[in-house]
Amino acid sequence: MSRIHVPINHQRLLTTNPVIWLLVWTCLMSLTLMSNPVNAQDRDTFRPFSFVLLGDPQIGYGNGMAHGSYQRFVDQAKVLNALPSDFIIMPGDMVHSNNPYQWKLFMQGVKQYDRQLFLIPGNHDVESLVDLQRYRDRFGADYYDFVVHNCAFVMINSETARDDAIDRDEHIAHWNWLEKTLEEHHLANRRHIFLVMHRPLYRYQADEKTEYENWPRGTRDKMLKLMDKYNVSAVLAGHLHQTREWDMQDTDAKSYTVGGTSRLWDEKGHGCRVFHVNATGITQEYQVFEPTWPKRWHFVGVMGYVPAIFKNDIMLYGVMLLYAVATLLSVRTWRHWAKAKFRGPKRFWGVASGIMLLLTLNVIFSLNDLAMIFGARFDYLPGMADGLKTIPLAIIGLLVIVSLGSAVVYFRQMHRVRFGYLALAAITVGISQAMLSFSTYEPWLSWMDTPYWLMSHAGVCLIVCLMAKLSSNRATQNSQVSATMRRPRQIQHTTQPTRPTPPRPRPKPAAKPQVTQTRREPVSRPTPTATTQPTQVSDAFMAAMIRSGRRK
Structure with a gap:
């Protein structure tokens, strides 16, 4: 039986075959679920879950300064990686002095965490409009929301929401978004609504005076009214470097703060809060860890x-x-x-x-x-x-x-x-x-x-x-x-021996001609007679004659 080769139009197969499209769609959905496990869960179906609230890392503050706080931040990652939690929330103050060196240490420390992280800025992270833009370049949005198992988490930038010191337009836009978002989650019948911010609304009393640690009275009262209107369950904050919890006035919500891994202002130790959300409500516990002593990083x-x-x-x-x-x-x-x-x-x-x-x-x-x-x-x-x-x-x-x-x-x-x-x-x-x-x-x-x-x-x-x-x-x-070009040229000798030429005889020098010298005869002078008068000569003439040899 002969085999017949039938050419296949692959382009038509991919565009018309529904089975191929179903397989491609399934693979894409699987990759999406694996890449984002928290946001990919069913938003409207409640299931028990847990998460961690980690306080201010604030790299550069506390015992050991930059590398001491960095080391505690890394030690905390080892503890959190062993806990059965779904994600981690860090409510601001990632660094202390907002300089490049501390940001580099923080980014290195974040790589040690194997859970999904949700961040918001703190007062040490954002102090001006330029700092706000830098934060957005690093991490994206500074305020946002997400839903996990029908529970909404509204992440607030307290530095632009509490007042308009940084920028008035940012303040107004933040509040417009916040009111709209709370209303949407309330209409969606979320089981719980969590507000996450860096600075808590207040520390002890809802009518306390405006301080560095809380919100101004105007925005504080406005936020409390929204919380009561939309049935907010809890407020998660940091900033105080203390591990506290209290029932909020005029609402049914509770407020939680956590010390963090930098300098502490209480005696409860370094640690984090682990929240468990189940059918009966919200429970939490404080997990303390013993950090290693900061090394001499110098x-x-x-x-x-x-x-x-x-x-x-x-x-x-x-x-x-x-x-x-x-x-x-x-x-x-x-x-x-x-x-x-x-x-x-x-x-x-x-x-x-x-x-x-x-x-x-x-x-x-x-x-x-x-x-x-x-x-x-x-x-x-x-x-x-x-x-x-x-x-x-x-x-x-x-x-x-x-x-x-x-x-x-x-x-x-x-x-x-x-x-x-x-x-x-x-x-x-x-x-x-x-x-x-x-x-x-x-x-x-x-x-x-x-x-x-x-x-x-x-x-x-x-x-x-x-x-x-x-x-x-x-x-x-x-x-x-x-x-080679600079070396003098050498004469190449042949292999056959050559007969040496006899030396030429040296010519004898010619004989010098002999010169005979003739002796000059003296000239005879006439002797004077008695009658002849003698010639008178001077002394000078006589001296000349003697020198010339004419007179001895």
């Missing part, structure tokens, strides 16, 4: 500075080794071109060696962290709330373009530099990575210290090593050719 007197060479990270040590090898090979290539007396390649690899040395020192000694501790890292430009996301990217791009242009202008003999363009591209990538490490822009900051970041560093080093090796071999060949 080096050479700089608090919080730990060079990367003292961190036990195998991958980081590998990157350090690659940077060191790339620097040594660049120096070796520079020396070879200097020996070959080629000025253009020598200049190129000399500058490349200096840049690679700086990049190696940055990786080994964590110069970017040191600059961040001293506040030298650039974050956002002040007074420019619009388009803050593009400012750091524009700065990096401008620096890269200027560096490339300067290199091309400076190395006018780049066509003579063998493998120079590829090495220049790799070094430019390394410079860009160093610049990014001095930035605090959150999308970049969250990508740093990851395996992909370290792999990019390793790729830069490998390219520089390969190009330096090839260029060094080229320099060695040019040096040998130059030495």
